[in-house]
Amino acid sequence: MSDHSRTRCRSAAFLGIAFAALAFASVAFAIKDSTNQNRWEKPGGDPPDKEVPGFLVNLGPTGARAVLTEKTFVVKYIFRGSPAAGKLKVGDVIQGCFGRPFAKHTFGGGPHGYEGPIMDMGTAIEHAESKDGKLTLNVARGTKVIEVNVPLERLGAFSPTFPVNCKKSKLLRERALKYLADNKDAHGGASHTRMAVSLALLTSDEPAQQALGADLIKRWGKDLPNSGTWTWDLSHQTIALSEYCLISHDASVLPTIRSVVDLIQKAQYSGHIICWPLNDTKGTPPSKIDAAQQLYDGGFGHGPYRPAIGKNGYGPMQYTTILAVIARQLAAQCKVPTDADKLKRSMAFIHRGTNEAGYVAYGGEFTLNNGLINPVQWKASHQGDNYVGRVGCAIVGHQLSPELADSPLFLAKYRGYVRHAYKSMPDGHADPNLGIFWSIMGAAASKDPTVLRTVLDYHKAWFNMMRCHDGSFVLLPGRDYADDGYYGASRFHPTATMALAFGLVQPRLRIEGFKPGKATPQTP
Secondary structure: OOHHHHHHHHHHHHHHHHOOOOOOOOOOOOOOOOOOOOOOOOOOOOOOHHHOOOOOEEOHHHOEEEEEOOOOEEEEEEOOOOOOOOOOOOOOEEEEEOOEEOOOOOOOOOOOOOOOHHHHHHHHHHHHHHOOOEEEEEEEEOOEEEEEEEEOOOOOOOOOOOOOOOHHHHHHHHHHHHHHHHOHHHHOOOHHHHHHHHHHHHOOOOHHHHHHHHHHHHHHHOOOOOOOOOHHHHHHHHHHHHHHHHHHOOHHHHHHHHHHHHHHHHHOOOOOOOOOOHHHOOOOOHHHHHHHHHHHOOOEOOOOOOOOOOOOEOEOEHHHHHHHHHHHHHHHHOOOOOOHHHHHHHHHHHHHOEOOOOOEOOOOOOOOEOEOOOHHHHHHOOOOOOOHHHHHHHHHHHHOOOOOOOHHHHHHHHHHHHHHHHHHOOOOOOOHHHHHHHHHHHHHHOOOHHHHHHHHHHOHHHHHHHEOOOOOEOOOOOOOOOOOHHHHHOOHHHHHHHHHHHOOOOOOOHHHOOOOOOOOOOOO
16 A cells, blocks of 8 residues: 555544534534543554543643643643653642632633633743743642742743744744654654645755655655545645645646646536435425535535435535645646636635635535525624634635635635634644644735734743643644544644744745745746
8 A cells, every 4th residue: 555545544534533514503612521522531642642641731841741620730641851750740730830820711612712721821831931941830739739840941932923033933943843854753644744744844944854845745746646535635735745846846746736636626526416315304395405415516525526316425515625725726826727617616615605704614504414504594694703724724725816806805704704713723623733724824824914913822822832842742632522633643733833833934835825926837
């Protein structure tokens, strides 16, 4: 089996389990309950997280992991050689920092946001690193309440304009890139991780890391997918190859880009679409069922559309469709022919799934997934405060589509939505790092400084808590019921994401909003 086939199988297996159909009106949870859906004791993830006894909250660069309660952290694991080793003990209950108790975290339903112990400790880490490096934790150990001082490196604080003019951002980026370069396990994996890691290394300031990123992408360029490959994998591969081609002017990857784009275009829902058997609709007239199914035109599902009577997955989704748009638009910048009509139909599908608030649907809210509804009423609604990562992805897709007359209108909606729903960034469905990645890329590509600052400034303490003592970043538990990203790529995907985020001082990628004057390769 080829590397790509293995990657596709892993990606398909992970996404197929995790991406369940999601109703627009369904409740988004914080860490859903005090058991973290029984994940506190469910191990997994990339090395070295496999040795951690469960999906725990990372306590920043201290090297400790813990269970979150309403007002405390209960320490459950400490990495050997980390700053917390010999200071904290398993079973310690951290009640606050610098003599100040943690604010309350609310489990279950409710508004987005990470206020409570996570935000308070992330802020305390920032304070300690900007002073003498001493993080003072108020700890209940047995029957005593004591102070435990964990020595952190004096990195300074994030600047008000971070990552611009920020020494801390620069240092964290360098360490994240080194972690990715030094860990061969980071150089493969599912396509979303593979794309993020290779692009992060490609945009490094270090020549050796640039060369490694280029080599990873060129190797991917020799890995030809087949007609059954999922849309996720086709799009991620095309984005990586195209970004590399546009930076390097290396035309050697163009044949593969052409082949993958051809598969993307063939995978699109097109023509008379039949996704659902009539007996699933409980007496709804067949004419209404048929009309609703045609709303899927132009979209993309997990896998290629296969016209048939019977269920075809659960129809196309916005995320996969937006990624296909980004992939085709980047390929077009490489002078690879794409079908303009198919692109417009994809955009029409995305727009049918965008309401007046700028909320971008999962996929079926405006058609058949949750029963027959009125798509006009749905589109006119002003609801939504979640899944801002999809909106960030839509910003990138529309910024790459200036030739379409309605792109400015939708960009304005999406920018407004990000400013409203920014707190939902870590709470993405299935793999929350998709939400983090595309929220940041979209905020950067939006060309609106208020959007980028809103996203970065609010999540500064969250970024501190994601940081590990070895220079990498790890996912924290989020709000979604299908929050499984930790078990798919606990370290490499988020580390690459943060390396790119801290590299926004000088954007180099089109998905970051970079717009060069003349940057097209010579076609052989």
